[in-house]
């Protein structure tokens with residue numbers, strides 16, 4: 001029987017979130033006046049409104065709010081009376 005030997009980490013994965021690639025798919029870039037460049041942003045849930053969830057876009061580098069958006073809930077079938 002072989003014992004499982006933990007191999008030493010060859011590459012340091014520190015600071016590299018494994019979900020980075022996935023997040024990149026939906027990343028949006030907005031111009032940040034602080035960084036003076038188009039920066040990737042992250043969403044932060046601000047408010048939950050009757051018409052949808054309000055998200056704020058924050059610069060990933062300096063955290064400045066670069067905008068917001070309202071994400072409406074899944075569209076419901078049109079109600080026609």
Ligand SMILES: [Zn+2]
Pocket residue numbers: 032033034035036039059060061062063064
């Ligand atoms: Zn910035």
